[in-house]
Amino acid sequence: MTVLTQTFKADNLFVGRYTFYDGTDFEADCVRYNIPGHGNLRIGSFCSIAADVQFMMGAANHSLNSFSTYAFGVVNPDWGQRLGMTKADMPVKGDTVIGNDVWIGRGAVMMPGVHVGDGAVIGAYSLVTKDVAPYTIVGGNPAHVIRTRFDATTVAFLERFQWWQLSDELLPLVIPYISDVDQAQALAGLRRFAREHQLAG
Structure with missing residues (x-):
């Protein structure tokens, strides 16, 4: 297990406090197709990321509007110079955002641009193609809602309270x-x- 810190090689990866990964090299093991200018990966605090999780970054997309989806420029630089499309023609999904206190199960795949709310749970080997609401459990391929973790009143309280923002001095008191x-x-x-x-709640 590795507690992630802000020591990534890429400048578009951001992680909050005490988030951990069940492996040793998060950036090499989990972040795929990360080319500058294709979106950021933002992960909140106190997240639990299991082994073999994959975050597909924006460069993972292929154009569906051209007759071929093949990545000509990746295979042969000369072919890349002949492309009839530009970077602007490629689909842009935006940043991938993982909230706080999110548990991502083993082998889950997060597609570019998804937003996962605070307290959500992603089942093992799920393919997340759409946003996940706070405190919701999803699973499957594609991932679908299994259930919410708590009633709406409790979720609203937890979203206001935001225990993950507490200082290291106050945190042990709420554990x-x-x-x-x-x-x-x-x-x-x-x-x-x-x-x-005198905290929100």
Whole structure:
């Protein structure tokens, strides 16, 4: 397991605090087709990324509007000079954004431009082609909603509270609540904590 830090070679990869990857070289193992100018990868704090996860970056796309989808320029530079399309003709999906406290299961593939909300869970070997709402569990190929983790009121509270923004001094004080499986007790504790520390919630 490796806790990721902002020490990537590429300047379009960003990661928050304490996010970890079940491997040793996240950039080499997980980030595919990363060419500058084709979008950023932004991963929040406290995410859990399993082995063999793949983030397909913007350069993974092929044009579907030309008669051939073949990557002529990749195979032969001379062919690349003869292309009838430009970089501007290629589909642009934008940044791939992974929220905070997201768990991405082994072998999942994240397509370019998807946004995954805070607290979401991506099932193992899923193909994520569309945005995933906060605190939603998805799985399959293509990934589809399996269920939401909590009721709408609880999700709204967690999105306001944003425990992942707490300082390293305050964080240990909420760990008993955010790791408690008794949701009613945990929610009451977090609400009390928010009042005592004048935090949103």
